[in-house]
Every structure is written in C-alpha cells, then in structure tokens.
Amino acid sequence: MPTLHLYDHCPYCIRVELALGLMGIKYDRVLYGYGDMTGPTKLVGKKMLPIWEDDAGKFHVESMDIVSLLQSYATAENLFKPASNRADLKEWWSRFTPVYSGLTRPRFPRLPVKDFAEKADVDYHRSKYDKQNVDLNIEMSKTSEYIKAMSALLEEFSEKILYSTECMTEGGVSLDDIIYLPWFRNLTVVKGLEYPTKLEQYTSAVCAKANVELYKQYKM
Numbered sequence: 001m002p003t004l005h006l007y008d009h010c011p012y013c014i015r016v017e018l019a020l021g022l023m024g025i026k027y028d029r030v031l032y033g034y035g036d037m038t039g040p041t042k043l044v045g046k047k048m049l050p051i052w053e054d055d056a057g058k059f060h061v062e063s064m065d066i067v068s069l070l071q072s073y074a075t076a077e078n079l080f081k082p083a084s085n086r087a088d089l090k091e092w093w094s095r096f097t098p099v100y101s102g103l104t105r106p107r108f109p110r111l112p113v114k115d116f117a118e119k120a121d122v123d124y125h126r127s128k129y130d131k132q133n134v135d136l137n138i139e140m141s142k143t144s145e146y147i148k149a150m151s152a153l154l155e156e157f158s159e160k161i162l163y164s165t166e167c168m169t170e171g172g173v174s175l176d177d178i179i180y181l182p183w184f185r186n187l188t189v190v191k192g193l194e195y196p197t198k199l200e201q202y203t204s205a206v207c208a209k210a211n212v213e214l215y216k217q218y219k220m
C-alpha cells in the first residue's frame, strides 16, 4: 500500500489527500508531530511534508508534483481538468491569505490532532512565528476583526468566483479545486465564521467525497 506522510493541518498535504480521495486511490496515512525534526528528514533529507511513498518505496515531494504523478495513473473518469489560472481567483487569493493566516495560525496548535500532540510540537510552531515577529496571542485577540474581513471575502468568493457546489471553475473538478479547497477546509476551525450557503455546500460536499475531514468539530 502506498503511504502519504503528512501533517493534518497542512493545506499542501490536504491537496494530495483531496486528489487521492477523489481519484479513489487507497493509501496509508502517517501523521507527524510538527516538532518532530527527524521523522520527515529521515525520508527525504529535509523537514517538509507532504511526502508520497509509492508502491515501490520511492519518495516524492512537492504537493502539486505528487498530484501530477497520481494523475498520470488517471482514467477518463478520474482525470481532473487543468488549472484555470483565472485572474479573478488569483487576485482574490492575494487578499484572502493574510486574513486566513491571522485566523488559523493561532488556532492550529490547539487542535487535538497528532501534529500538535506534544509540547515540542506547539513550541516549534510558536518559535517559528516568534522568528517572524508574529505574536499568536495578538492575532487571536483580533479574531472579531479578522472574522469581519473574512466574512466579506467569503461572500465575494461564493458569489463571484465559485462556479457551483461541485466545482470551483466551470467545466467540472479541476486542479483549481485541488489547489485552493484545502484552505477552505482548514478555515472551518474558526468559531463564529459563517460560510455563505453555496461555499459551505461546496466545501462539505467535495471534502466528503474525498474523505477529507473538516475541522467543524473542533471549532474554536
């Protein structure tokens, strides 16, 4: 059985899980603590996930390279459309990511997932942001401000960018879904952030189809 080595909160790892789930490929899921410096390094020489270990025991890195590899096995039924490179999506994305970070960064280490099970994992996460002069407590205290900004962004996305409750871009499931959906999945951790109906249905339906769990049950 091939294996995906991943962090549960990592959107790049979730890209690969979405592709695997939507393609119906079975795999083992091996999670790592975020502060585990040796686990991923032993496999490929650096501390970076996702890592895909194929049936022959060969390791592959870079989320979209792994997705391309998986797609090389696709049949007509599970071949994704190419990425659209839509300008509207890219422009919106540049405004979305800073607000996303402000909401998710202080919450991730409180998730009851393997990534942050040990004190060393939480400490590593904090030290990473200390080095960037990001104070996670200050970010947490700005929650209502961030929720207000994010609500407007999600409304805009749902109304103007999201094509349907099944796919982001006209024409069916494409690499747009694989690339961007993980961030909407992670954002379900934010208590008090309402998704517009169409976006809520899209996120729930596509993640359920791919067997990717949302963070709704951990809302904080």
Ligand SMILES: N[C@@H](CCC(=O)N[C@@H](CS)C(=O)NCC(=O)O)C(=O)O
Pocket (backbone or CB within 6 Å): 007, 009, 010, 011, 012, 047, 048, 049, 050, 061, 062, 063, 064
């Ligand atoms: N370009 C990489 C990015 C992967 C990435 O940034 N992974 C993060 C987790 S979200 C990571 O492994 N970080 C290690 C660390 O910060 O210690 C990909 O798409 O696979």
